[in-house]
Each structure stands twice: as structure tokens, then as C-alpha cells.
Amino acid sequence: MASETIALNLVDRGTRPIGDRLHDWVVTVDHKKLGILYILYALLFLVIGGIEATIIRIQLVVPHNHFVSPQVFNRMFTMHGTTMIFFVFMPMLFGFGTYLIPLMIGARDMAFPRLNAFSFWMTAFGGLLLYFSFIGGNGLYGAGNAPDVGWFAYAPLTSRAFSPGHSTDFWTLGLLVSGFGSIGTAVNFIATILCMRCPGMTLGKMPLLAWLNLVMAGMVILAVSPLTAAQIMLSIDRYLGAHFFDSQAGGSAVLWMHFFWIFGHPEVYILVIPAFAFVSEIIPVFSRKPIFGYPVMVAATVCIGFVSFSVWAHHMFTVGMTSYANSFFTITTMVVGVPTGIKIFNWIGTMWGGKIQFRAPMLFCVGFLFQFLTAGLTGIMLSASPFNWQLSNSYFVVAHFHYVLVGAILFTIFGAFYYWFPKMTGRMYNETFAKWHFWLFLIGFHLTFDFMHIPGMLGMPRRIYTYEPGRGWEIWNLIVTIGVIFQIAGVLVFVFNLLRSLVKGETAGSDPWDAWTLEWSTSSPPPEYNFAKIPVVKSRRPLWDIKHPEDPDWKYE
Amino acid sequence: MSSGAIARPLIKPEWALPSRGRVGMFTLIAAEAAIFTIFVVAYIFYIDKSLSGPMPKDVLELPIFNTVCLLSSSVTIHLAVRALRNAKVGAFGLWWFVTIALGAIFLVGTAREWQRLIFEKGLTISTNLFGTTYYSLVGLHAFHVTAGLIFLAIGMIFTFLGKVKPEHSERAEIFSLYWHFVDAVWVIVFTVVYVVGR
């Protein structure tokens, strides 16, 4: 096909000077470049956040350790959490969506390319502002140091009285700025998906990735704004003497919690739904079957989108709400587990009767399935309010949410990397290194996060820079820290594989996986205009229809 | 693989999807609505919870004139957009200008009210919970009015420069959605602050 000979954008050995090529990347409004920028930005912060986690784990490897001071430790867990959520997972998932959605719906770009660029740079600057807090440090008069209030920054710890200096403000402003970027991206996703699908692609025929990102974007619109509002209130408290969260004036610490978690809970679904999207694209292709139950997958996701806004106070079961409130949030949390859980059955149903190929993307998705099952079940345990009174704010919760974030979401992100790397770069990654990555990371993940549940059940709270010997926590903390070594090894192999394949990988061709959605119909990497002719589709798997003209999908859907 | 169309194009009804601008604006309005909701919730939560200082009924007066001005500006902007759609650029410019004037009057009125509250009644954002929630909610709304006025002014400048044409009526209409939203928020703020909370 003629478009396969188009020069590779990423590893361009062309004659243009490097300054011009970098300038292209800085001023680009092309969704593909912006998508890659988001992903690379997130990858950098993944490494930084990982270093912060490593520091935490070394400090906790034995009781009464002196690896870092309490001041540094408290900054580490705050920055680790904030970085991973806002500057790793959000940009990573936005990046993949930005790259893939126009391609998958047969469009040439997003609805608002300049807004796309603006959103990326806002997110990027937000992260830089947050990290400036480290060097702002004690060297610059009045500039403060990194925030140490925890990623959910409970009031009144964040008031001027308890957090003097500017560290909390770096947290507030960095997230405020990147929050505008998130809202911009969400606006773009929604407008693109609703307004720019190619002819024939009704909402019922678009890839699940598009549907799930649509729901995610809708949730971002409604969930990030409460955080923005709360941060404005916090800043007004800190600088204009307001009293939103000032207990001396009758303000309420619990109000901050409500506002934060109205953001915070939907936020975790915002993170996991795109992960579901990756899995819903990868598993069918590597099982050689269509997704089982497409309409129910869509309906379940929309359901999750709505119900997830009614569960937030399960983060507040210990705050002293009435028994009726606790019961309400228990039932809603258990209910939201139903549409979430049955998706696992849909994925199993997809694999059932298939011919599964265990290439790297599929390995990570299989890991995801086992791990998301566990994560969901520990979530059900936490949803039972009295059980939560024991387990909340302990290492059990930390283990649970890392199971979701790392075991489910990060695994699918790795899978997505391997699956779409050929499309984005035109090169195949090395399968052997990818498998090393998988096994090393899997072992490390389980050593760390399986055994992390146990100290929680033995009474170890979270966010403590050290702990008492003799409480039975030592051995488990040791094992947890050892797991980190394997995870680091896995990530190093991953980064090495990416870089090496960029340079030495074999040419991938437009459709190395024999897949069925529109992005595989164009070259690898795609030309700037994506498609020579806007496609017209008749079913959910347009390429299947072409490859199997005797048995096209549109006869059965 | 063939480089042609993915499927043989059949004779189908025209493939019509909603306009991007409209969807984008509705989405933005949804996000803004969520922000305002949180400030309104905070306001309602803190009604009658101030430990001291002036209470709403002691200091608040119903801003009837302001409200009439702002709500009328929704009518005038609607008239402006309709005029442009009917290719009456002159009428558009006139009604657009009136909209700006009404919005500006609203802002001036708010400023005067705040001046009275601060200097005569001693109510500031740091006085008590009422002050905090009042100034932040009304202030957030006024900020959005200001932003709207800036965009309206830009539109006015383009009109004076003769750049505005009937084919821009859709853009004007999409902007007017934002302006209607700002007015709708005022209805809610007015009800919560001056009626319910007083």
C-alpha cells in the first residue's frame, strides 16, 4: 500500500535540522504527536514516582529505620500519590485516548486541535509547578518545600496554622492548573466522539475504546470541577482569611472530605475505565473473537459512570456519619461492584472458545484479569462499613488501591504500550524482552502487594514514617520492599525495550496483529491526515468485514 | 489491502452529527455547573452556622435592579443572535451592545453592593462563614460575568471592524449559550443567597 512507504515521523533520518523537528513537537496540534507527548511525559513521571515509592519502602524495610527523616518521608508519600494519579495515570490515559480516538472513529484529528495542545501544556506545566516545590525549597526565600499533607490534603492540616510556608500551595496550584488541562481534554474527547465519527459509525458501532473514553470524559467534566472548587476554597482560606475549613470559625473539616471524595472516587473510575478500554480492544484480537456482549459492556460502563458518583463517602466511613449514611454508602458501593465485576465475565466470555495467543499485550491483559478480580474483591471487603472501620487508613487499603492502580491499570497500560507501539512508531518491539518485563514485574508486583494486605490486618496504619517492633509487622514489610527490586528491574527492561526497538525494531507494517478496528487500516505510523479517504463503515469491526467478505459482522450485529 | 473505501458506499441518508461547537460548549457548561454546585452546597451547608458577625438578614438587600438587568441581557443576546441569523448585522451590533451594557450595569451594581457591605456593614470574606461563602459564590459568578463580557467586547470590536457576517451566527449562538448559563446561575445564586439564606 502506498502509505506504507511514508517516512517514519519518530525516527526521522531526514534532512531537517533537529531544532526544526523539536520545534514541530512543541507547536504541534496534531493529536498523534500530542498523544505521544502525553505518554512520554507520563512515563518520565512514572520513573520519578517510582523513585519516591522506593524511598518510602526502604525507610519502612525495618522498624525505626533512619533512611530518611519524617519530614522527607511525609513529602515522599504525598508526592508519590499526587504524581502517580495526576501526572502519570491521567496523562498516560489521556495520551492514549488522544492518539487513538480519531484513528478509531475514522476522523482526521480531534474536534479542537488547539484546545488539545493547550490541555497538554497545562497538564505539563502543572506537574512542573508541583515539582518546583522541591527546589523552591529552603533556598528561595518564602518559596517553601514539597507538600507533605498527603495526596488528599485533609483540612485543617492544610490551613496556614498547620502548614506554614508554601508547600501546600504548590500542591493546590499545580493540580488546579493541570485540572484545567484535564477538563479541556475531556471537552475534546466528548466533542470528537459525538461529532466526528466517520459515516456509518453510529454510537452502537464505535469501538469500545471510544465508548469507554466517552464515559470517562463525561466523568472528568463532573468530577474534576469539585476538586477545582475545593482547591479554590482552600486557597481563599489560606490567603484571604476565609473560613471554609477553619474549625475555629465554625468551618468543617468534613466538608473538605466530602468535596474531595466527590472528586476522588469518580477519579479512580476515570482511571480504570480507560484501562477496561485497552483490555476490551486487546483481548478480542488475541482471542480471535469479537468482544462478548458489546451492548452490555456499554451499558455497564454508563451505569458505573453514574453510580460511581454516589459512593464517595465510603472513604469516610470512620468520620462519624450516622448509621443510615454509612448503610447508604455501603449499598451503593456494593452495587457499583456489580457492573464492574460482570465485565470480567464478558472478557472471559470473549476468550472462551477462542484461540488465544500469549503475546506481550495479551499477557498483561491476563495479568490484569486475575489482579482486577482480587482488587475488586478486596474492594467489596472494604465496602462493608464495619469491616472498613478496621481496615481503612491501614496498609490493607494501600494494598487494595495499588492492586487496582498497578495490578489492573498499569498492567493494561503496559499491554497498550506493546499493542500500539507498532502503530505509533512503525517498529515491532522485542517479544523476548517484553516477556522478561512481564514476568519480572509480575513477581515484584505480587511480592509487594499481596503481602502488603497483611500488616494492614495486623493494625499497621498508613502514612507512618516508621513503626514499632514487636507488632508482627517486620517480616511483611521486608517482603514488600524486596518486591520493589523486581518491579524496578521489570520497568528498566521495559524502557530499554522501547528505546532499543525504536532504533532496531523490525518494520511493523500497518496491521501486525491482524486486528479489526480502523487504526490498523492506515500506515504505521499514520500520515498526518490519518486516512487518505474518510472510511465508511457498516459494523463494529470494519476490517473483519474486509478480510472476511463472506461472513461480515454486519450480518450478525 | 485495498486502499479504497472500507465498505462500498451505499446510498444512505446524510450522515449528520451534532456541531462540535455546540457539544463543546454544553460540555464546558456542565463542568462550570459542577463548580458552581460545590460553592452553592458550601453556601447552603453554612447557612446559620456563623459564630459571629453580621448575618444575612442584617445586611443583604434584594438586588432587584441588577437581576432585571442581567436577565434582560439574556433576552437581548437572543435578539442579537436572531438578527444575525436573519442577516441583519446592524441590529445584531445594537443588541450585542445592549447586552454588554446590561452586563456591565450588573457588575457595577455588584461592586457597589460589595462596597456598601465592606465599608458600611463590616462584612468581608474573612469576617465569618457568611462572609466567606457569600463573597466566594457571588464573586465566582461575577468572575464568569466578567469573562463573558470580555468575549462580548471582542465580538463588539469585530463588529465595529465590519468582520462579523451572517455565517458567524452559529458561533454567536454558541457563545450565547454560555451567557444564558451565567444568567441561569444567577437565578440560583439569587434564590439561595437572597431568598432562602436570608
Add this chain to the structure above:
Amino acid sequence: MKAARHEKEWGRVVGPVAGILILLAAVLLAASLCSAATGPAVPSIFKPESTPADSIYGLSLLVLAVTGIIFVIVFSLLAYVVTKFRRRASDGPEPPQVYGSNQIEIAWTVIPVLIVLVLFMATARVIHAIQDAREPKGAIEVTAIGHQFWWEFRYPTLGIVTANELHVPVSDPSHPTPTFLKLLSADTDHSFWVPRLAGKTDLIPNRVNKMWIDPHETGLYVGQCAQYCGMQHAKMLLRVYVDSPEQFEQWVQEEKKPAQSSDAVNEGRRIFETTACINCHTVSGTVADGRFGPDLTHLMSRDTIASGAAPNTPENLQTWIQEPDAIKPGSLMPAMKLNDHDLNALTAYLETLR
């Protein structure tokens, strides 16, 4: 698809699956080990010794059983699917393309909904039983006030004020004497968590929370603050001494007494009462009536100082007074910078506060 190279998929799958199974078995084994073979000092939630903790434990067994069964079923399904439906040997035709099945999807929606209903009803019962329990006549009342980074305990009906180490009587089921705690905070959010006695409840400024414990066995139960409250959150430890009725009565009588006097330590008392100590600390019966720091009237009746951060020994007391950052960096106790003579005299005085 270019799959010709991957004929050894089977070997690559069975190893890992087995590995995962072994790992999971190890985890389960470990979990059961740790819940069974733990010493008395281990604050395990699976070793309850008080009614609320017992109720939670009972509920947790149900929840664990249900989730465990779900886990085994789905895990097995997954393991089956990844082994049975792997691609074998060479390329073949694509497998049958199945798009869904309404009956199956309905079934696997209805069953989880029913499970949720059962779990919810069991849970709601326990929520009410714990949260809405009425305070019986014989209950001990304690007001716990959380500070950065120590616990203030006041017994309003008994007229006692102490810090960090809570004494309660054991509760006999036939004549229950539970302890009902009112939870307040003087500064930021804290959380009272002694796992073997109850679930945790937060201490929030400007808010009154309530919890209760009903210990069945005498002994020492440990816990700590469970809501990040600042620099030294990690060392805001809790010690709850469940005493026999006689021991508790004795303790109460001791605590009610004002501070002992003794001429031998007059100099130390003078130093205490004329330096900044009395700004923060109370010693009842003297001029010292500061409320910012712990009540020291019966300092020597406690096993630890600095909210559990160090054992209560003369050396540690001296270190705490001279250089608190050596024990608990970031605590709000200032370094007093006394000369050696004054320090010794002061410590001698403090040692008499039994």
C-alpha cells in the same frame, strides 16, 4: 497472524499459571498463619477481645467467605480459559465468532445482585448494632481529645485527667461495664484505633464523635493514631490497659489524688513552676495548669512517655526535656535547654509524680 514462532505457548503458560497459584497459596497460608499465631502484642483485627471488634470479626468472616468463594470460582474459570483455549500449533481458521448471549449475561448479573443484597443486610445489622448501641448504666465515660501528637483522656464523672495510656475496667457480660468514649480534637484530624478492641473512629475538630469498647479480657492492647495528622503521626501511639475491677478501682483512687508533695524535691518543683513548663502542663494541686501538653500529675504511673515513643525511664525523661527531637522530631515539646544541675533536680521532682 504471524504466529508460527509461538508454538511453545503451552509451556509458557502452564509455568506462570502454576507459579501464580503457588504464590496465592502462599499468601493464603501466610494470612492464616498471621491471624492465628500472633503474640499478645500484635494488634490483629482477627483477634478481637471486645464486643464491637467481635461483631466486626463475625461480619468479616462472612465477607471473606463470600469473596473467597467468588474468587475461587472466577479464578478457576480464568485459569481454565487461558489453558484450554490457547492457540495450538499452526494457524487455523478463526474460531466461531460469538457476539454474546442474553441468558448468560442476565444470569451473571442477577446472581451478583443477590449476593450484594445478602452482604448488605448482614452489614447493615452490624452497623446498627455498633453505632446505635445504647450506653448502659455501668458504663465508664471517657472524653478523648486528640492533639498533635498525643492523646488527652478525661474521665468527667470520675474527675480524672491523664494522657496517652487509657485504663478501663474489664467488662463482664452479665454486668457490662463498657467504656463509652467521646472523641474530640484540639487541632487536626486524628483517629483512635486499637484493633483488638474496636474499629477506628476519627477525632475531628469542631465535631463530637462517639465510640465504645467492651473488653472481655484483661491485658494491654496497643494501637495508634490512624489519620495522618502531621509530622509525628507515626508516634502517636495508644496503650489501653484493661484492668480487673479491683485494679481499675485502685487506679482511679490513685489518679484522683492531687500531686504528692515532698520537701526533698522542692528545688525541682521550683524549677518546674518558674520555667515555661507550667504554660503547657498541669500538675493538680499546684500552680501548674497548662492544657497544651499532657497532664503530668501522675506521670510516673505511665509506662511510656511521648505518647508511647519511649519507655518512661529517667534517662528518657531527661532526653525528652533537653532534646525532644532525639525521640520524636517535630513534636511540639520545646527543648528546654536546662543546665545539668537544674535538669537533675527537675527530673527528681518529676519522678515523685506517681
